Amino acid sequence: MHKNVFQLFFLPSLLLVTLTCSKLDTVTSAGEEIVKSVDPNQVNFGNNFATLVYDQSLVTESWSLPKKANTNFGYHINHLFAGTGKGYSATGHLTFKITPSFSSKFKTSDKLDTIKFVFDTATVSRLGTTTSYSSFTLYSTTDTSGYNASSSMATRKKIAALQHDSATNKFAVYCDSLDSLLTDSIFNACLTYDHCSSDASVESCRAALDTSSFNFTIAGTDSTGMAAFFHAPALVVIYTRNDKVRYDTLKAVTSTLVSESEQVIDSLYTKTLSSFTTQRTAVFKLDFSPLVAAMDSTGLKEILSAAAVLTGTRSPSDALDSMPIITYWLTTKAITDGKALDANLDTIRKYYGTEKTLVQPAGEATTITLPVDYFLQNHLSQRATVFYLYLQISPLKSIVAGDRVAQEIIWQKPRFKAVLTTIN
């Protein structure tokens, strides 16, 4: 009997499972007349949507901002590139910190053989015409920030030019024979930990140990082109212990300062240019009065969607294997220098381009759509009509700068589109 019960019981269950697995709809669009009889507005697209499209006429002015107030340079943390080209000059800054953990590897009985700097694979961008790596020179410097161009230049001391190893495609600089004072001071810092462990004044030793850092710059001569190094350079200490040659490696903290030459600054200001290299920002001043008038005339006071449609042309010297990431901001604030813009970076939205949208042959225009309803809604409800659109190529720290050195986009005046709606 139970067997029969189960056969009959599971038959409908099987039917249910079959129904569940069949193609079913989660929503319906049937019954429009019934919905209309209850709430005509619920099925009336004309009462709920208005689509507006504006050509470039909303733009009243345009220009580009340098990175810092009244300065002409961009500063890139964790990126390392150097050289000159196309009106730009880049100086890389390296800092090696002798940490206690690194110093603990050495003993006071060790004998220094040499110290060398190893630079990982580099590309020479098309910003310059020359591809000679020997034109890049390493300097030691007392400038600790890497941010002050004049200070860095005044205090630097030449070590050597980069030497290319074609077998490993890496570059090295040996400094043992050039500056024994420098190598000795580095090696002495390496020995501090072992020295302090047997010294009575341990605290003072370790205080000194924590602040042992050594700064270097790398720069090119005129028209060297611009080299970008994919990984942080290494400082290699080669020494002898008990008649055996040993070595230990320390990675650098890097940054790069990029300057625009005096000759190009004025011409760049008039262009709506976004540049990764100097972090120049393109700016468009916009008058949204027509949109406000449309909202008043239609009675649809809510912006459901709005977008700026931008057409940009990448620099002919741009590397094509990496996407520009566009950072943009639409605001009523008129900002005249890049420093003030930085202060608002946390409110800025980023547009992450995809290969399909922005990888185009250099020199060809590409159109992208940037959502701006988020920015517009609040300000328009306060009756503001004048807006500024800021466009940067994002200085994201996590991206390897090497193939982005030359990224520049010149923007055409943006078009705008919006879909208005209302709230019930």
Next chain:
Amino acid sequence: MVMKHILSLFALLTLLGATADAQSVLGLRFPQGLPLQEGSGAAISFAGTGVGVENDLLGMSKNPANLGSTNRAVFSSLIAAELLRIDDGKNKTDHLDMNLRLLSLSIPTGKFGTIGLSMSPRSNTALRYRLTNTVNTSAIANQPQIDTIELGLIKSGGTIAWQAGWGINIKNKLRLGIAYERLYFSSRTTTSTATYGSINDILVDSSRTLASTNGIRGGVLFPIRNLTLGFTGEYFFTGNATEQSHTRGTRDSLVLANRRTFEQQPPPSATVGASYQFNQQWMAALDAGGTLWDRYYSASKPVIGVDNAYFFSCGAQFIPAPNLLTPKFYEIMQYRAGVRYTQLPTADAQEFAVTAATGLPMQAGGGILDVILSFGRRWDKAFPKYAENSFSVQIGINGGRKWYQSSDTNY
């Protein structure tokens, strides 16, 4: 072992049911959504008939006086899975819903009568409605950009009745029953406008209505030889309702919130029924009654277009060999069928359904497993091309045990 499997499957189906609500566009026109048929498997097998039937497996789902017929503890439950096709002549969509329809418990207390407890959904407001259109949003001449704009309406919720009742048998001539009802109504409505394509965004307005009301039910059963007559009525007092609306107008400073309270009174209803036991094999029953929607009151907004909803239903049962000592299983199965015609709460909206069912005895003197297939159609004459056609499978699990007598007794 059998019961263990059944309970496991019941739990699984209940869980599934929690994820899929019924929906009805017609229900949008009714004050509290689409009315649902109430009853245990024994009643739903008869297309909802049972007011004039004495059957302890009905609990008080159709008539609280039926508690007076109960002399053992009885548990009844019903779950339903419905495949629904919504068709307006232009568009057809298919939907599946699964949900719990009844939990009922009857506990006899000897000469003090029988106490009943139950929970059952009375109506369902669920609807997921969406209309789309396309627009050209291109900002560049000769480069069309087709985006989709969308109007959405999502409703969920309904009415649930919790009841506590009492029934008594008066000298085997009359059964009387009365029940207290607590009716909860909860409905959430969300409207949305959206764009998809090159520009994506959505704006959402939502509101929620909560109401609770007290009500009473009463019923009588007159057994006259093979005929049983029944009557039941239900009345609700005015209760308070709260409506909260939430409007997200802008992205940052959003929320326009509004809250108000008002009075609401669900409609009363009454039903008469009768059943006749022709012999040990055949039994038939019928019900007729109505819900007086013109007595429905809501201070929230004028109630327009509702109309009293009258209904008629009947059903019959056949048991091939109910009294054989060693019957084959199919000879003691209960074969049932029913038909129902119901007016819905607006003047031209109606529903028709036929059912075919089997009641499968589970254990000697123990439970019945109801398997009910139902075909139904809802329509509204005001919208001649529109119809909601449904096919449902409902499973009722019923068990009973006399506290003072072991069911393991063997003969």
